Amino acid sequence: MPNDAVASGGLAALAGRRVAVWGYGREGRATLAALRERSPAQSLTLFCSAAEADEARRRDPALSVIDHEPDAQALAQYEVVVKSPGISRYLPAIAEAEARGTRFTSGTALWFGENPQARVVAVTGTKGKSTTSALIAHLARALGVYTALAGNIGLPLLELRGQSAELWVIELSSFQTGEAGPLELGVITSLYEEHLDWHGSRERYLDDKLKLAAAARRLLVNGTQPLLLERTAKHPQRLLFGLADGWHVRDGFIRRRERPVFEIAQLAAPGLHNALNACAALAALEASGLDALRAAPALASFRPLPHRLQPLGRLHGLDWINDSISTTPQATLAALESLHGHEVVALIGGHDRGLDWSDFVAAMQRQAPRALVCSGANGPRIAQALRDAAVRTELVLVDTLAQAVEQARALAPPGGCVLLSPGAPSFDQFRDYAERGRRFAEMAGFDGHAAVGLEGLGIA
DSSP states (O other): OOHHHHHGGGGGGTTTTTEEEEEHHHHHHHHHHHHHHHOTHHHHEEOHHHHHHHHHHHHTTTSSESSSOOHHHHTOOOOOOOOOTOOTTTTTHHHHHHHTOOEOHHHHHHHHHHOOOOEEEEOOOOHHHHHHHHHHHHHHHTTOOOEEEEETTBOOGGGGGGGOOEEEEEETTTTTTTGGEEEEEEEEEOOOOOOOOHSSSSHHHHHHTTTTHHEEEEEEETTOOOHHHHHHHTTTTEESSSTTTTTTETTTTTEETTTEOOOOOOOOOOHHHHHHHHHHHHHHHHTTOOHHHHHHHGGGOOOOOOOOEEEEEEETEEEEEOTTTTTTTHHHHHHHHHHTTTTTTEEOOOOOOOOOOOOHHHHHHHHSSSSSEOOOHHHHHHHHHHOOOOOOOOEOOSSHHHHHHHHHHSHHHSOOEEEEESSSSSSTTTSSSHHHHHHHHHHHHOOOOHOOOOOOOEOO
């Protein structure tokens, strides 16, 4: 998915067909707007939730709105269904509808079909893809390149339909990597297991993530990850970052081979992993024919993205850090490593999708923060694993994030740090990680909307 003929034809390929849009999030709304703009009189159907139906009807009175999840029979009534990314490709209803002739595509695929000549750098990875995408755009703009930043980072590509840029930096999730058309450069920042509920298995997740390699003429990957190196070894034009013969980190500097280029202490985004994201961005510029050495000083003016090890500030003697984007145990470990030497109370836990926390528990046996506060659906499972391993730290189990924040206030010493890095999705208590991060900021005492605004999206 998507069907090649449908995707490569772009929006024009949908004209005159029986078309349904499945999902009324931001990408679904962008798809409907694009279809209406292209074919105003076309009959369109929307599958959405009951809570979204009234708004959809108000926005588009001509739209046929079905306010429940479709089954295979409902989907099979349409020649093409444009599916939102969060809906799993592997639902049985989709397989059955496809067998009956329905074709599935996406807003991402349609944009690529509309823009076959666009100069694209597409970025994916279990962790680091958003920061790396934003860094590439920030550095390219510092060189005077008219650059678009869009995709999974928070701006659906179809919202930029009809607009042009010299360089398109597009973040793709594992839900979207198979939807990209041919592109100049693909970047893979990391590879761990994630989103097993969507993909169904670890191996399928890895396969889907690496579909970007098939679309990319050149592929830039993290040379410090053995699994990623193994799985991309056959790409004919593979480039590496993170190793000594290219852009890498050593002795407190980002280096180009032996040359020290940028002191990592000047990065506003903390942690070795963010320094490695900067290496990925610089290597991507270089691979795109841009002057990475000249762009490097602009790293100092890059502001950390919201929800990604984002310093919210100091209140009542405590530093508060929002890492709500952390949805795997490995991401939480990276966050804790970035704060080594600080008195940290870490808030962990959330929606339980069955990920393995054994590596996290082993790391906590070696070195744990001052306290761990577990909450959410998988909080009891994590807490029990930590207790079984006799991890030597203050360990608290509560039900909700609000309770976790109150416990953190009580446990953190003056001058200490409260870190939200759940290592799990948010769906047990919040709509998404962004809502969780905003609510965390508000619980801490900050203006939630002001604290988590995202800069740099669009074309500049």
